[in-house]
Amino acid sequence: MRTEERLQLLAEIADQYYEQGLTQNQIARTHGYSRSAISRMLNEARDKHIVQIQINYPLQRDRTLERTLERQYDLQSAFVVKRGGLPYRHILRRLGRLGANYVIDNLPDESILGISWGTTIFEVSNALTTARRNFDVEVIHMMGTIGKGDPFIEGHELVRSIANSLGGKYHELHSPLIVENKATQKALLNEPNIRETLDMALDADLAIVGVGSTDTSISTLMTGGNISKEEMQNIQEQGAVGDICLNHYDQDGKVLDIDINQRVIGIDIKKLAKSSCRVVGVAGDERKASAILGALRGGFLDVLITDTHAARSIIDSNGGTEK
Incomplete structure (x- = not known):
């Protein structure tokens, strides 16, 4: 049997078992196989990612930390997922689910949704695929594209996937994310198509953004091979603790006048913060606490979705007394 025929058979058997609710014995009789052969095929379908099983654990939240963050940083809302002993990759999925829920519950019809990039926004996109809704929405990718990384995290596939899940249209920023020098940046930002897309992003009703860290163990910009460890360390030495849409800022939330910026x-995050757009930051882990704190101090976020590890680090950063 040819490979494509085998994959089609596995998909049909998986559909009968998982979607139609047939027993393995019923499927075996339909296809002329033994029940044990059907069992092996179902395992093969999972191994070849024809079937992907997602377990939606209850999202337990810490209301006390949420209220504290809202009060200390004048947030419209804060959502804090209880972390426990979960590894980072697992908490990312839960943050993604909360982010997707927030979008679905708060995105008005006939609206504009801005998005950034990264592994957390990828998990938001994944969660949206299981909760398809039809909005009259235009989804704007607020950054250029690196082009050599994972397109589902860094590029056009991310904005396309979110738009498809929401039943809307999407707009890409047809530009590289990082250019050679300031003169090239200025020239591209004045290009009519790029300027029009970024102006549309500033008119967004809602923007959902990741918060990048300059911690070399967790930086998507570095771990994706987009810049070297030495370049990231240089960015750190210039005072940067984090970024939103690659606008790097210091611990006080000041956007830095450094080469990478x-x-x-x-998008210019200072302009975005001054607009009427509600900006939702989705990020967790204590390694991102400094980056999230800088974003809060800079006034870049209206809503924060995070985990207990990051929330406690943020609140404790100034003795839990910061307003």
Whole structure:
């Protein structure tokens, strides 16, 4: 049997078992196989990612930490997922589910949704695929595209997937994310198509963004091979603790006048913060606490979705007394 025929058979058997609710014995009689052969095929379908099983654990939240964050940083809302002993990759999925729920519950019809990039926004996108809704929405990718990384995390597939899940249209920023110098940045930002897309992003009703860290163990920009460890360390040495849409800022939330910021094609987060757009930050883990704290101090976020590890680090950063 040819490979494509085998995959089609596995998909049919998986559909009969998982979607139609047939027993393995019923499927075996339909296809002329033994029940044990059907069992092996179902396992093969999972191994070849024809079937993907997602377990939606209850999202337990810490209301006390949520209220504290809202009060200390004048947030419209905070959502804090209880972390326990979960590894980072598992908590990312839960943050993604909360982010997707927030979008579905708060996105108005006939609206504009801005998105950034990264592993957390990828998990938001994944969660949206299981809760398809039809909105009259235009989804804007607020950054250029690196082009050499994972397109589902860094590029056009991310904005396309979210738009498809929401039943809307999407707009890409047809530009590289990082250019050679400030002169090239200025020229591209003045290009009519790029300027029009970024102006549309500033008119967004809602923007959902990841919060990047300069911690080399967790930075998507570095771990994706987009910049070297030495370059990231140089960015750290210039005072950067985090970024939103690659606008790097310091621990006080001041956007820095450094080389990387002068070469990025994307939304200006200071302008976004001054707009009427509600900006939702989705990020967790204590390694991102400094980056999240800087974003809060800079006033870049209206809503924060995070986990207990990051929330406690943020609140404790100034003795839990910061307003």
